Each structure stands twice: as C-alpha cells, then as structure tokens.
Amino acid sequence: MTISDAAVGVPAAALRADVEAIVALEHTIRAAQAEQLRLIERAHGYAHAVEGVHDGSSSSEREFATRAFVAELATALVVPEAAASDLVADAGVARRHPATLEALACGSIGLAQARSIFDALIGLPASAAAALEAAALEHAARQTNAALRRRLRSLRERLHPEPLDARHRAATAERRVVLEPAADGMAWLSLFLEAERAQAIRNRLDTLAVAAAEDHRTHAQRVLDAAADLLLAGSRTDHDGRPIAGDAAIVPRVLVTVPVLTLLGHTDEPAELDGHGPIDADTARWLAAHGPSFQRILTHPETGAYLSYGRTSYRVPADLAGYLRVRDGGCRFPGCGRRAAGCDLDHTNDWAHDGQTRHDNLAHLCRKHHRLKHETRWRMTQEPGGIIRWTSPAGHHHTTQPENPFLERPVPSVRTEGHPTAERENAA
Structure with a gap:
C-alpha cells in the first residue's frame, strides 16, 4: 500500500513542529541550568558569610562552610550530597570558565557536555585549560557526550604538562569499592582501580567462566559467580555450590x-x-x-535494655547502643545512607552542656555529619518517637524518621x- 505525499504531509508537518518545540524547550532547560550554576556559586558565597568566613579564615573553616552549604543544597533539592557537591564544584569551575557556561546558556551544548569539559579542565594549568576549552567548544555542539569525552581524553593527554605516570600514581590513591543497592534483593558492586588491573581481572574471570563445566548458567552468570566466589570465600564453587578442591575458604559475616x-x-x-x-x-x-x-x-518495650543512664555515664552501654542501632538504622542526617554500624553515637544535647546518656538524647551520625553538627550552624533536636528535626544555616527545617520506631504491632x-x-x- 502506497501512501500519497498529500496524506503524509499533515503528520510530517506536525512531527516537524513538535521536534522544533522539543529543541526549543531543551534550549530553555539548558539556559535554566546555566542560571542555576550562577546562582549556586553566588549562594556559596552567602553561605560562607553566614558561617562567619572572612579573608583571614583558615582552610578548615572554609571547608566546613562549604560542607554546610553542600548539605543545605542537598536537603533543599532532595538529592544525595554527592550530587549537590558536584553542582557546587561545577558552579565553581563554570565561574572560572565563562565560555563553557555561555555555551550552555545559549543552548549549543547540554549540561552533560559542559560537565565533561569541566571534568577535563580540573587540574590543568591556566594556559592548557584555555586551549583545551577552546578546542572542546569548537566541536562540542556537533558531538554526543560520549564522543566528546573521547576527544577530551586525547586532548587532555596532549596538553597536560604533568607526565601521565605521575598522574596515574595520584589517581591510584583514590581506588575504592562502591556498593549501590538495587531493586528485587539485588545490588551493584563496583571497583574503581587501575585500568590494567581491571582488564586483567576481567580476563581471568572470562577464563574461569570458560573453564567451568557447562550447565544451565549463561557465560555472564558464570563470570559473576566466579567473581563472587573468589571475593567471598577465596574459593570457587561448582554449579551445585560445592567448593572446588584445593581452594581455601573464608566464611563471610552477614548481618x-x-x-x-x-x-x-x-x-x-x-x-x-x-x-x-x-x-x-x-x-x-x-x-x-x-x-x-x-x-x-x-x-521495645520488651527489650530489657536500660534506656537511660542519665549523667552517670558518657559512654553508651552495649544494650542501649544495640537498641539505638536497630532504631536508627543509619545516620540520622537528611538523605545520608551510611549504616549505623559505621556511625558515631552522638549526644543531641551535648554532654558538656548537661546532655544525658538517654535513648531520646542519642542518635547515630556518620563522622562527616557529626562534625558538621559541631562545626557549622546546622542544628538538631529530638522529638518523641525518635524523630529528629534539623535546622539548616538558611533556616530550612527537615525531619528524619527512625528506621524502626518500635511502635506496637x-x-x-x-x-x-x-x-x-x-x-x-x-x-x-
């Protein structure tokens, strides 16, 4: 069946109009994102003033003022602090590189491309950064972000005055493992490490998967199972879960x-x-x-845990600490995901100011937010039922709920x- 040009004309015109409207809307979004970065940089300066930072302030005072602002932004936008920190960093780099910010504001590049350019500029001396920015913007409007990042890596290597081996040693110090929970009882486990080690690990896992007996598993599943077995037990298992002879075993702990x-x-x-x-x-x-x-x-209330030790003990006894760990579940700062096992138990009203060692005056805070509470104008109070109310330096209020409030069931x-x-x- 052949459709006439006249029949195609109407939907084609409508399609063209909608695509043009989508592009116009995208340009509006990009302009708003550029303005957001400008506002973030200005608000960052106001946040330092609220915390009392001045020309003679120490680097530590400046750092805590920035941390307080990152937490302010994260709680206001309801995003992770890592995302808020990225926004603050982007805003700072954008101020120093107005050409990229202007390209974002006029819509010729997107925020992802601008961030790729910002990332590439970090650590470069001024002359090299200017050359890289100019070269990147010359092509960025016609490239996808993936293509732009490939070009930026090549340009940065050519323009960077510091040898690659020295930068590689510095980057190696940042190696780490990242765990990210996922749906349906699953999780992502990522390793940030040297490229040569990563490739060698992948090659070994592929070899182990190929050597494994053929069974119902796919190759991808056998690769994953080999990695999990080696990490958990120092040994590999067959498809029935039996340890392979000769491999040592270490029993993992799971809470x-x-x-x-x-x-x-x-x-x-x-x-x-x-x-x-x-x-x-x-x-x-x-x-x-x-x-x-x-x-x-x-x-609670069948715990048998003694929930108040008044002024007789600063150290939190084990039974009270166990109760609080289950009650809180994790750090009680808004949006923080660190588990209670890796947090400090903090007196909401400081022990030095007559605060008591009670369940309603104690809460888990990770070390970062524990220090933020004591070093900046972030303030917290406890309410009945383990609810905690936070007040930010800008005067915004946020509440966090206990993971297990111990209500009657x-x-x-x-x-x-x-x-x-x-x-x-x-x-x-």
Whole structure:
C-alpha cells in the first residue's frame, strides 16, 4: 500500500513542529541550568558569610562552610550530597570558565557536555585549560557526550604538562569499592582501580567462566559467580555450590535482622539485610541457619535494655547502643545512607552542656555529619518517637524518621508458644 505525499504531509508537518518545540524547550532547560550554576556559586558565597568566613579564615573553616552549604543544597533539592557537591564544584569551575557556561546558556551544548569539559579542565594549568576549552567548544555542539569525552581524553593527554605516570600514581590513591543497592534483593558492586588491573581481572574471570563445566548458567552468570566466589570465600564453587578442591575458604559475616516468627516459619514477613534493605523470608532463614552466632535484640518495650543512664555515664552501654542501632538504622542526617554500624553515637544535647546518656538524647551520625553538627550552624533536636528535626544555616527545617520506631504491632493470628511478637533475631 502506497501512501500519497498529500496524506503524509499533515503528520510530517506536525512531527516537524513538535521536534522544533522539543529543541526549543531543551534550549530553555539548558539556559535554566546555566542560571542555576550562577546562582549556586553566588549562594556559596552567602553561605560562607553566614558561617562567619572572612579573608583571614583558615582552610578548615572554609571547608566546613562549604560542607554546610553542600548539605543545605542537598536537603533543599532532595538529592544525595554527592550530587549537590558536584553542582557546587561545577558552579565553581563554570565561574572560572565563562565560555563553557555561555555555551550552555545559549543552548549549543547540554549540561552533560559542559560537565565533561569541566571534568577535563580540573587540574590543568591556566594556559592548557584555555586551549583545551577552546578546542572542546569548537566541536562540542556537533558531538554526543560520549564522543566528546573521547576527544577530551586525547586532548587532555596532549596538553597536560604533568607526565601521565605521575598522574596515574595520584589517581591510584583514590581506588575504592562502591556498593549501590538495587531493586528485587539485588545490588551493584563496583571497583574503581587501575585500568590494567581491571582488564586483567576481567580476563581471568572470562577464563574461569570458560573453564567451568557447562550447565544451565549463561557465560555472564558464570563470570559473576566466579567473581563472587573468589571475593567471598577465596574459593570457587561448582554449579551445585560445592567448593572446588584445593581452594581455601573464608566464611563471610552477614548481618541480618529477622522477625522471630519469620525465623520459625510462621510468617513470611521480610527481613532486613544491613546496608541493603528488605530481603525475602527464605533467604533470611538460610542466612540465619548458616550464621555462626546470634545476638538477641528484642523490640521495645520488651527489650530489657536500660534506656537511660542519665549523667552517670558518657559512654553508651552495649544494650542501649544495640537498641539505638536497630532504631536508627543509619545516620540520622537528611538523605545520608551510611549504616549505623559505621556511625558515631552522638549526644543531641551535648554532654558538656548537661546532655544525658538517654535513648531520646542519642542518635547515630556518620563522622562527616557529626562534625558538621559541631562545626557549622546546622542544628538538631529530638522529638518523641525518635524523630529528629534539623535546622539548616538558611533556616530550612527537615525531619528524619527512625528506621524502626518500635511502635506496637498487631499480633499475627498464629500460635506464638510464648515467643514475643516483636522479638527480632540479629544473625551475625
């Protein structure tokens, strides 16, 4: 069936009009993003003034003022502090490189391309940075961000006055492992390391996967299973989960909070995997069965934990600390994802100012936000039920809820045989 040119003409014209409107809207968005960067840089200066930073302030005072502003921006935009920090960094670089900011404002490049240019400029001396920026902007409007980044890597290597081996040594100091929870009981585990080691690891995993016996798994699954086996146990397993002879084994520790009725098989209420979130009941029972030890944590008010030590002790006793770790779950600063096991227990009203060692005057704060509370104008107060209210230097209010508020729960319609309904087992 042939469609006439006249029949095609109307939808083609409508399509063209919509595409042009989309492009115009994109230019408006880019202009707004450029203006946002300008405003962020200006607000950064105001934030330093609020914290009392002046020309004679120390580098530490300036750093904490910036941290306070990053936290202000993150909580106001409801984004991770890492994302807010990137915005502040982009705004600072944009101020020093107005040509790229202007290209973003007029819509010839997008924010992703501008950030790629900003990233490439960091660490370059002024003359090399100017040459790189000019060369990048000459082609950026006609390139995708991926193509631009490839070009920038080549340009930066050619223009950078410092030898690559020296920069490589400095970058190696930043190597790390990153864990990011995902949906459906899964997670991403990433390694930032030297390129040659990364390629060697991938090659070895491919070799192990090819050498493995053929089974129902795909090649990608065998590669992943080989990596997980080597990292967890120092040994590899076959497709039935049996250790391969000759490989040494190290038993990993996993922290999971399991409702006791789930553990007994009476209900299928999900458990909590520390650092991740909910996991299914069958997985929780398997972990509990293979855990080498148990530490009992009972839900308030059946805890037996002494929740107040008044002024008799600054150090938080183990039973109170255990209660608070389960209550808070993690750092109580808005948006922070660090788990309680890696945080400090902070007196909301300072011990030095007559604060007591009580459950309603203690909360977990990661070291970064613990210092932010003491070194900047961020303030916190506790409300009943473990709710914490924060006030930012700009006067904005934010509340954080405890992960487990220990509220009364209805008793399930099963025989408990004397077990407390709210009891939880902490399998380590």
